[in-house]
Amino acid sequence: MSAPLTLAVPSKGRLQENAQTFFARAGLHVVPAGHERSYRGRIEGIAGVEVAYLSAPEIAREVGAGAVHLGVTGRDQVEETVTDWPAKVDLVAPLGFGRCEVVVAVPQPWVDVVTMADLDDVAADFRARHGRRLSVATKYITLTRRFFAGHGIADYRIVESLGATEGAPASGAADLIVDITTTGATLKANGLKTLADGVILKSEAYLVASRVAGWSVAQRKALTAIFTALSQAAARIKKSSS
């Protein structure tokens, strides 16, 4: 048998539940292969599709590398993880869940810092005063570099953060952060505020397809089957709500 189309879906958390609901609404039921805790699965009723359970960053990376044909992941993950992403990943459709913003947040006591231009001044001045670069804790290294460069900010350095980024300024691990936020409550609770022009990206979950994967005839056929089910469901939902 020819190689199947690989569909990657989130392996944990809210994103997994939402993705599962999204597919189920179109009659696409993802079932684990073999036992309950398997990391592979299939879609009931559609042949030639293999489902892989991966983390959201892995899905972005694998779709960008062409190892996976189709996936559900956040736009933030695509832009962060895949170099030159527009050439490699097609954002097929936004899915309406997993909404968040990637923002620049500084300590609330920094009353003189409201905009990125302020941050630029502070970064340059900080180095002259303290003999080190202003440090930014984040797991969004690519997005941070791109955004800061766009605002002409050079006098800073990134401290890679692998979790609980918003606590970095309080613990002294970094001076400010770039992180995702949905309501801003977590930032506030940690004594931080976002900058007026500090929204790097408005993100949500997307159905994404690889532009660089090998697409055999059989895989295209499976893709058509999935898309047909999804668009029929979309039409049904539109009809019932009008």
Add this chain to the structure above:
Amino acid sequence: MSSDSYAPLKALIAGAGYTFVEPPIIHDANVFVELAGEDLRRRLFLTNGGDGKELALRPDYTIPVCLHYLATGAAKRRANYAYLGPVFRHRGDEKGEFLQAGVESIGRSERVAADADILNLAFAAAKVLGVARPTVRIGDSALFAAVLAALAVARPWRRRLARAFGDPKRLKALIVEADGNANPPAADDALAALADADRATVEGVVAELFAASGLGVIGGRTADEIADRFVEKAVLAQGIGERARDVLSEFLAIAGPPATAAAALSALARAAKLDIAAALDRFKKRNDAFAKRGIDVDRLVFAADFGRRLDYYTGFVFEFQRGKRSRGKPLIGGGRYDRLMALISGNQRKDAGETVPAIGFAVWLDRIGQRRR
């Protein structure tokens, strides 16, 4: 090309009094990141030591050669170093490992003569490598600094503008912004309470916010410096004035052969009553020194807005290209970096630490090697 085929280049450089050194390839990544910032970091080949320390393959020779200088003798002594070997950078469609050759002339206080000797040696190096008629751009950030000082631009604006020097687009945009009509973005509650407050009040509010937010200030920004800058923002809001904006725009547009540029600079200084005599004099003396060494000065192209964005470059800079074939990528890049030694010796405070005169250039041998033979 094998490195043996660079024997004539090595002979030329050694004959000019430079000693070849081979500093380590692997360095503490911090050295490069602290000096050149995140923008360079994304181009670094990074790895980790057994102790988890972040290490980098050298992205150029200048910083490693300066480390060598500082580690091997008395501070501020004169030394002439040369190098030829591999450097490592992620750089898109070009190879990550490539050869660079170059020189660093350190500790020579006759700056004009040193500038001229270095440019002259760069011409000779280009010739040995088969680049007979390069296009050579020159710039001088000291002129820009002198104009800013003569215009008495307020300190926060002077720093902003000086930082953008070397990025013509950004600089132009900043000058447009400096009209004093900037719309301040909507203030948050803390800021609204601070409108028209004096400095002591501001510092008090900041201290309260630190206490309330549970954030420490270990090694970070203090209430004192935040209050300082808050007050300074009133100055920023005023802009730099119509005259300064006009003069800066006129200055930055000056370009052409050095003699024409010098005349234009003199005319601008006279018309706008700017005292930039010292910087202008050095610029002219340097051009004379070029001519004395046999450089065809009229073929150099000066641009008032040409500079490097790395803040350790302090004056004369130059760049060799080979017409359109270079596609904007320099074959040779050089310049004066009097501030680098102080920054490396662990003292990044710009106002502290004395400068050590230093100038050098690097040849991108891989780009030159692409020529038809």
